[in-house]
Amino acid sequence: MVLRRSFAGILxxxxxxxxxxxxxEPARAAALAFVSDPENEHFGTVLLSxxxxxxxxPTVFTVRVEGAGADAPPVLGDYLxxxxxxxxxxxxxxxxxxxxxxxxxxxEMAFTMPERDPEERPRVEAVYPSSPEVPENxxxxxxxxxxxMRAKDVPERIHLYDAEGRAVPLxxxxxxxxxxxxxxxxxxxxxxxxxxxxxxxxxxxxxxxLKAGGIYRLVVxxxxxxxxxxxxxxxxxxxxxxxxxxxxxxxxxxxxxxxxGRSSPLEVELDEPLDRALLLRLIRVIRDSGAEVSGxxxxxxxxxxxxxxxxxxxxxxxxxxxVDPEIEDLAGNKPARLFxxxxxxxxxxxxxxxxxxxxxxxxxxxxxxxF
Amino acid sequence: xxKAFLVLALALYAFSTGASTEDRGFTTGTxxxxxxxxxxxxxxxxxxxxxxxxxxxxxxxxxxxxxxGGNDVLTVPNLEGxxxxxxxxxxxxxxxxxxxxxxISQNVYLAVSRGRGQWDQEWLLPNDIADASVxxxxxxxxxxxxxxxxxxxxxxxxxPNPVSPDKKHxxxxxxxxxxxxxxxxxxxxxxxxxxGLSNEEFAAALWRxxxxxxxxxxxxxxxxxxxxxxxxxxxxxxxxxxxxxxxGKDHILAAYLCTPLVTFPLADLKDxxxxxxxxxxxxxxxxxPLDMLVxxxxxxxxLLIANSDLPFLIVDPKDIEGYEGAIAEPTKTYVAGVRYEPxxxxxxxxxxxxxxxxxxxxxxxxxGNLDLVSLPVKWF
Numbered sequence: 001m002v003l004r005r006s007f008a009g010i011l012x013x014x015x016x017x018x019x020x021x022x023x024x025e026p027a028r029a030a031a032l033a034f035v036s037d038p039e040n041e042h043f044g045t046v047l048l049s050x051x052x053x054x055x056x057x058p059t060v061f062t063v064r065v066e067g068a069g070a071d072a073p074p075v076l077g078d079y080l081x082x083x084x085x086x087x088x089x090x091x092x093x094x095x096x097x098x099x100x101x102x103x104x105x106x107x108e109m110a111f112t113m114p115e116r117d118p119e120e121r122p123r124v125e126a127v128y129p130s131s132p133e134v135p136e137n138x139x140x141x142x143x144x145x146x147x148x149m150r151a152k153d154v155p156e157r158i159h160l161y162d163a164e165g166r167a168v169p170l171x172x173x174x175x176x177x178x179x180x181x182x183x184x185x186x187x188x189x190x191x192x193x194x195x196x197x198x199x200x201x202x203x204x205x206x207x208x209x210l211k212a213g214g215i216y217r218l219v220v221x222x223x224x225x226x227x228x229x230x231x232x233x234x235x236x237x238x239x240x241x242x243x244x245x246x247x248x249x250x251x252x253x254x255x256x257x258x259x260x261g262r263s264s265p266l267e268v269e270l271d272e273p274l275d276r277a278l279l280l281r282l283i284r285v286i287r288d289s290g291a292e293v294s295g296x297x298x299x300x301x302x303x304x305x306x307x308x309x310x311x312x313x314x315x316x317x318x319x320x321x322x323v324d325p326e327i328e329d330l331a332g333n334k335p336a337r338l339f340x341x342x343x344x345x346x347x348x349x350x351x352x353x354x355x356x357x358x359x360x361x362x363x364x365x366x367x368x369x370x371f
Numbered sequence: 372x373x374k375a376f377l378v379l380a381l382a383l384y385a386f387s388t389g390a391s392t393e394d395r396g397f398t399t400g401t402x403x404x405x406x407x408x409x410x411x412x413x414x415x416x417x418x419x420x421x422x423x424x425x426x427x428x429x430x431x432x433x434x435x436x437x438x439x440g441g442n443d444v445l446t447v448p449n450l451e452g453x454x455x456x457x458x459x460x461x462x463x464x465x466x467x468x469x470x471x472x473x474x475i476s477q478n479v480y481l482a483v484s485r486g487r488g489q490w491d492q493e494w495l496l497p498n499d500i501a502d503a504s505v506x507x508x509x510x511x512x513x514x515x516x517x518x519x520x521x522x523x524x525x526x527x528x529x530x531p532n533p534v535s536p537d538k539k540h541x542x543x544x545x546x547x548x549x550x551x552x553x554x555x556x557x558x559x560x561x562x563x564x565x566x567g568l569s570n571e572e573f574a575a576a577l578w579r580x581x582x583x584x585x586x587x588x589x590x591x592x593x594x595x596x597x598x599x600x601x602x603x604x605x606x607x608x609x610x611x612x613x614x615x616x617x618x619g620k621d622h623i624l625a626a627y628l629c630t631p632l633v634t635f636p637l638a639d640l641k642d643x644x645x646x647x648x649x650x651x652x653x654x655x656x657x658x659x660p661l662d663m664l665v666x667x668x669x670x671x672x673x674l675l676i677a678n679s680d681l682p683f684l685i686v687d688p689k690d691i692e693g694y695e696g697a698i699a700e701p702t703k704t705y706v707a708g709v710r711y712e713p714x715x716x717x718x719x720x721x722x723x724x725x726x727x728x729x730x731x732x733x734x735x736x737x738x739g740n741l742d743l744v745s746l747p748v749k750w751f
Contacts, residue, residue: 065456069449072456073515076505091505091517092485095460132537164529165426217536237536 032102032109035087043229046088046102046109054081063088066099066110075100122147122226124236127218128276129330131302132239135246136212139332139339141189142277143236147226148184157221158189162214171195171209184227188277189218193332208245216240246331249338250274252323257357259319265298265309266357268321273303275328282324283308288317303330316361325350395430395583397524402429404520406502407482410471413558413582418471418480421553421565424502426533428556428565428580432524439477439511442728444745447513450733451741454507457515458485467733467741468503470721477725479509479743480518492543496659499543499550509743528584534568541606548574551608558582559614564623566609573605573645577623577635589642595649598708599629599656601701603647611663613674618692626660626676631698632709634691650698651691652708654684662722666730666748675751677722677732683714685751714751 030050037043046063055061062074077090094100099112128142143158160168172189173179179188195209210216222235256269266285276299285293285308295310308321325336332339336350402420409421416436420429447453455462468482482503490500497503506518533552540546553567562579569576573592580588594605604627612625614637621637625648633648640646654660659679665672674686686709694709718735725731730746 063459065459065461068452068456072449072453074456075459076457076517077459090459092458092460095464098459098461100459215535239535239537 030104030107032104032107034100034102034109034111037229043093045090046100046111048086048088048102048104048107049084051081051084051086051104057081057086057088061086061088061102061104063090063100063102066101120147120228121230121233122149122224123233124220127236127238129273129303130276131273132241133243134210134240135244135331136208136210136242137245137247137331137339138210138240138242139191139193139328139330140275140277141191141218143187143189143220145185145187145226147228147230149180149187150184150225150227150229154187157224158187159217159219159221160209161217161219163216168209168216186277210240210242212242212244214242216242246272246329246333247338248272249333249335250327250329252327252335252353252355255355257321257355259314259357259359262313265307266321268306268308268355270304270306272329274299274306275330275332276303278327279303279306282327284322284324285310286320286322287315288319293319314359316359319357319359321355321357323353323355325352395526396585397430397432397526399522399524401521402431402523402525402527404429406498407468407504407506408498408502408553409556410469410480410482411556411558411563412471412473413563416473416475418473419556419558419563420482420506421556421567423498423533423552423554423567424549426530426552428528428530428553428563430526430563430582430584431520433473433480433518435473435476435478435508438475439726441477442726443477443511444729444747445477445479445509445511445513445725445731445743446745447509447743449740450743453515454481454483457507457517458483458505460485462741463487466497466501466503467721468497470723470731470733472723472725472731474724477511479723479725479731481507481509481721483507492546494659495543495546496550498554499540499546513743526584528563528580528586528588530565530567530569530578531588531590532570534570534574538570554608555611557612557614562614564612564614566612566625568606568608575605575608577609577640579640589640591640591642592645593625593635594645594647595625595627595631595633596697596699597627597629597631598650598653598698598700598702599631605645610660611676613663613665615665615674615688617688624663624674624691626654626663628659629656630654630658630660630678630681632676632686650708651694651696652686652711653698653702653706654678654711655681655705661720664722664724664730666724666751667727668748668751673751675722675730677716677719681713681717683716683719683751685712685714686710687712716746 033047035045035047048061057079064074075090077088080087094113096113097115099110102109123146124143125146126144155174160171162168173192191209218238220236222232224232251271254271258267279299280297293310295308298307325334328334404420404422406422406424407420408423411419413419416433418431418433451462455465458465464485464487466484466487471480483505484501484503486501508516508518534548536547536549538548540548548568551568553565555566557564561582563582565578568574571592575593576590577593578588578590594603597604607627609625610627612623615622615624623635625633631650632652633650635648658681660676661679662677664675666675672688676684690709698708719732721733723731725745728748730748732744734744735741
């Protein structure tokens with residue numbers, strides 16, 4: 001249970017005379033209070049409790065920007081009746097640093113919103129695959145945010161539209177809290193596997209979510225909030241141009257390895273774009289001795305180039321790139337098995353693939369040498 | 372008595388047409404408008420909303436058909452402050468994207484957004500900065516209210532091939548061309564005209580939708596000579612335009628940034644074609660023409676243009692009809708082509724006819740306030 005933090009400014013209580021009330025009925029007192037969002041002090045509503053009767057609320061219960069002038073209209077918002085209380089929710093969040101005055105008949109209350117740093121708004125930093133060209137049987141999209149996000153309402157905030165602007169129905173596996181990494185900064189959108197996989201029920205009933213030749217838009221609503229409650233600085237869009245389905249497995253034996261100098265990264269030109277998250281996680285480098293080389297994995301060129309930058313300079317000698325058989329291309333095809341291959345056809349036990357490469361000795365001139 | 376009869380007739384007309392939206396293919400619901408980029412009124416108090424981000428146009432029955440046949444003026448001092456108070460914020464955080472007057476009721480409608488924080492370059496327009504999401508109505512007393520676009524009767528038509536959200540503006544840093552998908556809309560005699568950017572190789576486009584929407588639209592890409600830039604351009608969208616008959620033939624009169632005035636014969640604007648317009652005037656570089664209207668004074672029609680960096684410009688259509696040349700070389704002086712007459716009035720951000728005798732404007736005054744101000748037509 002989250003404790004509701006409520007912040008009240010100057011609170012004035014007023015009471016009402018009720019003509020015709022019997023002596024047994026106590027006089028009700030109306031009160032106004034600013035109630036901040038339980039999760040974020042920068043958002044909130046104004047609550048009128050002890051509301052006497054049904055009214056045309058916008059005309060009798062108003063919230064105004066202090067100092068806006070007597071002829072300025074009250075703040076636009078919705079009036080939500082909750083029992084004998086009425087809650088005013090502004091259409092746009094109250095602005096940091098401004099003072100507002102709530103009024104209901106002779107009851108008044110003022111509150112000031114705390115200041116905040118507007119630079120801190122979260123944003124979408126990247127979407128993978130990076131390339132707008134994707135196969136019809138694309139399996140996942142990754143959305144990377146600058147801040148840890150609130151894991152909530154993901155299906156309502158992420159949309160896929162076709163070229164006519166129609167929302168593609170149920171494109172992703174619907175998980176209300178979303179598939180987030182531990183930090184809450186990377187969201188995985190899983191195209192409904194039942195629709196991508198050929199010949200199973202959802203595929204036959206709804207068809208594939210993306211159709212070859214189509215142009216789609218992935219839209220992340222500005223209304224997505226980070227864990228502090230800040231909305232995105234802008235909504236985000238990415239175009240997806242859909243090509244034919246990818247029904248071939250990635251082939252690590254066709255990768256081109258180009259080891260460079262002592263501290264520069266190993267570059268691996270892949271035979272096709274791979275799933276970025278798996279690419280960064282499922283490739284390791286070991287020395288001939290079997291000792292693992294520590295380093296930082298990277299992906300670029302629309303996930304067709306893998307780089308491995310060692311933490312300390314390379315040691316000369318034979319190294320091996322170990323590729324986990326679970327690595328996948330954009331359509332979920334693994335080196336030894338297609339995503340939607342008949343189960344019987346799967347090879348018995350896929351093994352880790354090893355790609356050897358040499359680090360050449362580098363001539364280090366002795367200190368003081370003219371060369 | 373005659374006036375009373377006229378009012379009654381108008382009321383009956385409004386009543387009779389009120390039901391007729393049933394026949395226009397309208398449905399009741401919440402239109403999925405992503406940005407209220409441009410506004411224009413059609414027949415019977417139907418408001419057209421151009422949604423640039425959504426790449427569509429909407430016709431919304433506002434149920435605002437009580438006729439106002441008067442010629443009153445309307446003034447709202449500190450309009451920006453009032454909109455800010457209405458949206459619960461300060462003056463520096465609101466923008467007005469477009470304005471249109473309902474010719475039946477004379478109520479003024481504004482497309483409004485909250486959030487000017489992204490304004491970081493001189494030449495950005497409101498649609499570059501934010502998506503307007505609130506439709507504000509100003510009545511004849513100057514009172515503001517919201518028109519909620521929920522559970523309304525509306526029709527929708529999608530733009531064929533609007534500019535891709537991926538394309539970036541050439542010189543507005545970080546701005547997507549999508550913000551100029553719809554720059555202006557105008558209705559005339561059964562047709563809704565939509566100016567903006569398509570996803571074609573030559574992006575500048577004019578779409579025509581027959582109204583009531585039948586699902587059919589024609590799309591023409593446009594090209595014209597910009598004297599101030601010394602070149603033909605196909606990427607710059609029309610900023611403001613009016614459909615207008617010149618010499619008895621229907622034309623589009625369009626103004627562009629830096630400020631050529633161009634005519635396109637309507638007969639040339641065929642679907643799928645690329646059309647070169649005739650540049651007939653140059654009003655000067657470094658200026659956005661923001662709004663254009665036709666008013667009638669002493670029985671003669673005149674074209675009035677409001678600008679970001681110039682005063683009002685008045686152009687006589689007779690001068691356009693009498694001009695046979697076409698500007699196709701760099702202008703040697705600041706202006707060229709058809710003559711115009713200036714009128715005092717800078718800082719005019721929005722403009723429309725309130726009634727036959729009054730032009731309503733939204734104007735930034737030297738003191739800093741943004742006011743809604745009426746100007747008598749006879750003054751022009």
